[in-house]
């Protein structure tokens with residue numbers, strides 16, 4: 001009995017410490033599931049903006065994976081296959097305007113992986129979201145991110161040139177101040193077009209619910225607007241997010257807190273910018289025309305750079321909603337989500353500390369001592 | 371409708387796999403080979419061996435004497451002859467002295483027909499000190515897995531008072547259903563056992579906690595309780611691991627958190643497992659010292675998952691054989707439940723007082739997980755029922771900082787496995803904590 005026969009050793013080779021059951025999600029399944037849930041939005045981007053945007057996506061991914069390979073080669077640890085570099089690259093591509101010169105996302109990817117991720121110790125140890133850091137880095141380094149890189153989506157009718165080369169958000173931001181009207185109404189006056197699909201749905205809603213919606217919301221919701229390759233389709237991103245929620249890969253806290261808080265702030269204070277006072281902001285315009293949906297489901301939920309306790313997640317989401325709105329409306333950049341997240345990343349350790357509850361059996365003793 | 375309770379923070383919901391064996395009635399197994407009886411079947415000091423090779427011994431004869439306050443007597447499971455004394459390694463890795471007994475042939479032949487119902491036991495005539503004394507003499511320990519001597523739990527220290535007697539019928543570990551079957555088939559006996567405990571402890575409330583995946587057992591207990599008028603509170607609990615842990619069960623039933631380092635009795639609680647209560651019944655009504663228990667033999671790699679009533683000292687291999695052997699390639703054999711049990715290499719290890727189950731798992735259940743960097747995902751923190759920070763603790767232990775880890779509450783970790791269960795990076799957290807505790811104590 002005391003001697004273990006070699007036969008039995010071979011027969012039951014696994015001698016591990018408990019637990020012997022493990023939950024199904026692993027680093028690999030998580031990373032790949034997130035990547036897969038982004039595919040519909042990626043496809044939509046390519047259909048809508050043309051083949052060149054596929055080249056942008058691929059360039060971002062390939063350079064991120066190559067950078068990870070470089071790191072693996074240096075550290076002699078294989079992590080390339082865990083899917084996290086692929087995902088970072090994909091997200092950088094998602095955040096690029098469709099006509100961006102190829103070298104920009106490539107630089108962004110290398111920056112994200114080499115500087116933001118690897119330098120802090122690799123997956124899970126970085127305190128800043130690598131994809132966003134990469135995006136913001138190239139945004140500040142090359143001013144091309146705005147200007148001529150935008151493209152009119154395939155399904156939007158032709159319109160005045162100066163407008164088709166800008167996102168609705170930047171048009172409203174740069175020219176819509178103090179106009180006192182709804183954002184889409186304003187865009188229409190500027191000569192912005194909308195699709196027949198949008199016209200039909202808007203008419204349908206207006207007539208059946210007695211509303212007076214201007215055209216444009218439905219185009220914005222499905223993604224028929226100019227914008228970054230992966231950001232435009234709120235619909236497909238929300239579906240992807242629901243898939244992740246159903247798979248229990250993300251929890252509802254951040255997306256819900258973020259979106260609700262963003263909508264509330266935009267509604268209450270958003271009207272100030274156009275001179276129409278409090279409680280008149282066009283919240284859904286802001287929600288569907290920028291990167292908030294992508295940010296809420298995919299960027300802010302990045303595990304390494306978000307808080308860990310449910311309470312902390314909600315605080316984080318609410319603050320993100322506030323800062324995104326604040327930067328977007330009062331800052332000098334049209335897009336607030338990326339900066340808001342990077343800014344809030346700094347406070348994650350603090351939020352964790354504040355929301356940590358006492359270990360089991362300590363709450364009582366403390367009270368008793370009082 | 372009765373309110374379904376649970377323990378609040380943390381916890382996980384692994385698949386139950388209870389269906390494999392929970393409809394199989396308990397079957398008595400008679401084993402005619404040599405019995406290997408370890409002296410260490412309980413928490414605390416191993417018993418002192420009282421026999422030597424060549425001794426003729428009787429069933430229930432004391433063969434190992436408790437060595438200290440936290441220790442327990444060991445009795446012979448069979449009538450026969452001592453043929454060897456040696457050291458064996460137990461599934462939990464401990465090395466123990468063991469007595470090898472060759473059973474008497476006549477005894478084995480009559481074993482299955484044994485019936486001794488000591489109906490002249492009169493509870494009213496027994497003072498509670500004598501009851502506790504007898505429980506101690508019979509070597510009864512907690513049979514839910516922790517194997518803490520029962521008499522120690524029942525001896526309420528001076529100045530303390532037992533207000534709540536909690537009977538643990540939770541059986542939160544996946545796969546296991548020995549307690550479930552016991553509650554279905556031996557409900558009457560368990561209630562007789564509870565009456566004995568009531569006499570000893572004189573508690574204000576008696577609660578029986580049962581998880582909601584055992585609805586039939588709950589119904590059975592509600593019936594018996596009404597019939598006998600014992601006045602127990604049958605408390606259905608939400609299915610959540612590790613509800614069967616003493617601390618979580620007290621929290622679920624009494625709503626109180628046991629302070630770190632305190633004993634249940636400090637809150638007025640005494641918690642005993644249903645199978646321990648059944649053993650106490652068996653002692654007083656049938657005169658049996660603790661030498662047998664119900665063991666669930668199950669898993670997806672076993673032909674015929676079963677619940678066996680079996681004596682201590684029978685090797686695992688015999689139970690596996692009686693359950694039809696393997697149908698699939700076995701990847702892992704586990705002694706106990708899948709969350710806290712021990713993987714065993716050698717199936718000649720014997721059943722002990724604490725063996726609740728033998729699991730034979732194929733590779734479709736024991737998935738290989740590839741360890742990656744910690745993702746800082748926080749899943750472990752939210753799963754930990756003790757409110758610890760497993761990821762942080764592990765990082766400290768990994769870099770040899772045992773002192774700071776102890777300060778962060780390493781000793782409050784009960785190795786329940788929730789953190790390792792959820793960790794997507796497959797970091798061997800529990801393994802680290804076991805190591806850290808050992809190193810930290812030094």
Ligand code: SF4
Pocket residue numbers: 753754755756757758759760782783784785786787788789790799800803
């Ligand atoms: S094993 Fe320890 S650290 Fe992990 S969940 Fe259980 S109590 Fe918490």
Ligand code: SF4
Pocket residue numbers: 743744745746747748749750751760761789792793794795796797
């Ligand atoms: S569950 Fe695993 S990967 Fe996630 S924080 Fe805990 S140790 Fe890290």
